[in-house]
Ligand SMILES: O=C(O)CCC(=O)C(=O)O
């Protein structure tokens with residue numbers, strides 16, 4: 001009788017596992033809809049009443065609270081795969097750490113110390129930029145799906161919406177590890193679209209004060225109370241991994257609280273769109289991301 005060659009058996013088992021892993025890794029999701037809980041969120045079924053009701057509901061949430069959060073949008077197994085993709089990419093992300101004004105598009109010098117326009121908050125994260133993506137990740141697949149862009153357009157109530165053409169800032173991953181945070185700020189543009197991929201053990205929560213300012217009324221007194229923590233009127237929307245978020249941040253002050261002790265970072269994919277096709281961010285903005293300055297950022301340089 002030929003003795004069983006245990007080493008050989010092990011090798012075979014190992015090889016089979018390896019082959020399965022390679023097949024799984026190479027497996028393209030041929031149909032982007034497979035990534036989503038499409039029964040719950042039938043965004044590709046343009047004639048379905050469920051989709052119409054979904055768009056209505058999202059628009060209502062945006063009008064009401066400036067945020068629309070679709071829990072369980074991406075299926076759990078693909079959220080895990082996307083988080084794995086992001087973890088590898090984040091190793092070579094661009095690290096940044098500086099104090100920033102919440103009002104980045106304005107000239108903020110010459111305000112009294114206790115005025116919100118003089119406030120500065122810590123921002124620290126690691127960012128994976130578009131040109132660092134390999135071109136075949138599930139995150140990119142989702143972003144490049146026209147159905148998703150069309151859904152975002154309808155929810156945001158815009159006539160047109162295009163994915164940005166920027167080779168660096170169209171799609172990004174933000175990774176926040178222990179001590180990292182995104183300080184209170186307003187966005188320069190409305191319509192941030194994101195997908196949370198992984199939550200840390202402690203902290204890293206998104207908080208927002210819906211429509212606290214408008215172009216006509218800056219409402220500095222209330223913003224000041226928000227910054228000093230006196231008023232507990234900020235919302236902490238429930239955002240779990242796999243939640244697709246549409247957000248209007250131009251009038252809504254928001255932050256991501258400091259990440260505490262954690263075994264894993266907070267990972268979020270950020271998708272950029274524009275009402276015009278071919279949008280590319282200015283070189284100076286891109287350089288800011290690729291070679292971030294540690295010096296405080298006070299906003300626009302001249303009034
Ligand atoms: O990470 C987030 O949830 C939001 C980040 C953010 O506010 C921003 O990039 O402007």
Ligand SMILES: [Fe+2]
Pocket residue numbers: 185186187249254
């Ligand atoms: Fe923001």
